[in-house]
Amino acid sequence: MADFQLAYAYSQFKEERSAWRAVIHLNLVRSVNTILDVLGWALSRSSSQSQSPRSSSPTRSPRPSVARPSTSTTVSANRGASSTLTGTTLSSGDMLIQDDLDGEDDLDDDEPFNWSSPSPLSDRHRLLQLRLAPLRQVQRDLERSLGAATTEAQEYAGTAAPWERCDGAGRRPREFSVTSRTGWKTALRRVKSGYNAARRGSFGSREEGKTDLNYVEGEGEPQAQTAAEIIASCAEDMAALWADAGVQAVLTQRKMKTRLEEGPGFFLNDVVRVAARDYEPSDEDVVRARLRTMGVQEYRFRKGACRLDADREWMLYDVGGARSLRNAWYPYFDDINALIFLAPISCFDERLAEDRRVNRLQDSLLIWKAVCSSTLLAKVQLILFLNKCDLLEKKIQRGVQVSQYVTSYGTRPNEAKAVAKYFRQQFKDVFLKHSPEKRTFYSYLTSVVVCRFALRGVLKLTFIGQLQ
Numbered sequence: 001m002a003d004f005q006l007a008y009a010y011s012q013f014k015e016e017r018s019a020w021r022a023v024i025h026l027n028l029v030r031s032v033n034t035i036l037d038v039l040g041w042a043l044s045r046s047s048s049q050s051q052s053p054r055s056s057s058p059t060r061s062p063r064p065s066v067a068r069p070s071t072s073t074t075v076s077a078n079r080g081a082s083s084t085l086t087g088t089t090l091s092s093g094d095m096l097i098q099d100d101l102d103g104e105d106d107l108d109d110d111e112p113f114n115w116s117s118p119s120p121l122s123d124r125h126r127l128l129q130l131r132l133a134p135l136r137q138v139q140r141d142l143e144r145s146l147g148a149a150t151t152e153a154q155e156y157a158g159t160a161a162p163w164e165r166c167d168g169a170g171r172r173p174r175e176f177s178v179t180s181r182t183g184w185k186t187a188l189r190r191v192k193s194g195y196n197a198a199r200r201g202s203f204g205s206r207e208e209g210k211t212d213l214n215y216v217e218g219e220g221e222p223q224a225q226t227a228a229e230i231i232a233s234c235a236e237d238m239a240a241l242w243a244d245a246g247v248q249a250v251l252t253q254r255k256m257k258t259r260l261e262e263g264p265g266f267f268l269n270d271v272v273r274v275a276a277r278d279y280e281p282s283d284e285d286v287v288r289a290r291l292r293t294m295g296v297q298e299y300r301f302r303k304g305a306c307r308l309d310a311d312r313e314w315m316l317y318d319v320g321g322a323r324s325l326r327n328a329w330y331p332y333f334d335d336i337n338a339l340i341f342l343a344p345i346s347c348f349d350e351r352l353a354e355d356r357r358v359n360r361l362q363d364s365l366l367i368w369k370a371v372c373s374s375t376l377l378a379k380v381q382l383i384l385f386l387n388k389c390d391l392l393e394k395k396i397q398r399g400v401q402v403s404q405y406v407t408s409y410g411t412r413p414n415e416a417k418a419v420a421k422y423f424r425q426q427f428k429d430v431f432l433k434h435s436p437e438k439r440t441f442y443s444y445l446t447s448v449v450v451c452r453f454a455l456r457g458v459l460k461l462t463f464i465g466q467l468q
């Protein structure tokens, strides 16, 4: 969303930019804490291995098994539309997706590391662990000052990997998010100035001015400042942690390295700059930051929407993509000109955070199908962005085989261009089969982080062509 603001409401974007510091700090600290979790787990593994190679951790709690569907599932282009946007109806059809994805959750707590001995971990790593321990509290404080604590739902994201912090049943806590009840913009403003900003938005409706926010006025700023101080004092250790060969070996072995680096909101490569006391986020940082939206956010753009109609006001609604929030989209469907649908096509080998059994690409295609079939949207121009092409390219370059996850891809070349073309065709087939009325298929391959100016061009074309 930040990309849209950057392209169309730059002054507003600039105003909010410094407030993003807390979000970016939170992104950074979350990455470090994730690494510390893996490291802690690996240290306990390596010490128990050195004592008794086959013994398991005494603190290990049993993990429930996840029911898995059979060998592969199919995204159908033939079936009738699902009546809700949360539907995950599967049937035989076009794109076959393998259920057994990368196996990242299949790690056994008892599984030893395949260290080429000796273990790359030592007391130095325990020291780093200790020195970075204050970042746990920093994460909690930042989440609190951004408003999450008051609204976080008790939602769990399936079975946790062994290194993840879990409740007694082995379930992982949900990803940090800011809901529209507080409004992330409000949270940002609060962090920036402690100002009791107007509360806006309400979950699942277009009403404004709801005041169900429960926070202490002015609390955010001091907490964010303290967090920034601690982060600055931990900068060297964070950099050392990320640069450490032993840590990198653990992350690589646990398939965490690329997941972290290619994941959203990754700032560890910029740790020195981001952790500095005088850090001010750049435009690029804000675009790269991850702040999950839950609910619906409203944006107004006046000028610059298009050259031919500079004074027209544009309303843009950004909806949270999480499964539990999709029904909140409906109130917006009856009165819009265009719907921009972003489908991250690099996610063909990933699972939903909300349900680790569901492939992300498959999920996108199913929502796309529901959107295409909706009679409420029959006259709305649908614009499809097949996004995260840069990550798709990276993944393929490091040897990930698409056909291993999307079995229907068959023997087509394992090249980003061909893969993107194939995925685009799947979305197009669904569009053509399920649109209640004849309409043109508009789709664009995008990488919003890498080429935001290209995106800007695309958007201009789209708005001029379709919304006037």
Ligand SMILES: Nc1nc2c(ncn2[C@@H]2O[C@H](COP(=O)(O)OP(=O)(O)OP(=O)(O)O)[C@@H](O)[C@H]2O)c(=O)[nH]1
Pocket: 001, 002, 263, 264, 265, 266, 287, 288, 289, 290, 291, 292, 293, 294, 319, 320, 321, 322, 342, 387, 388, 389, 390, 391, 446, 447, 448, 449, 450
């Ligand atoms: N590398 C890369 N990262 C991207 C791209 N598009 C988005 N991201 C990153 O993905 C993260 C999530 O982006 P958001 O726009 O917040 O995601 P969202 O789809 O709104 O997700 P919800 O708010 O949960 O619905 C951010 O860290 C972005 O920088 C892309 O094309 N390439």
Ligand SMILES: [Mg+2]
Pocket: 001, 291, 292, 293, 318, 319, 320, 321
């Ligand atoms: Mg969002």
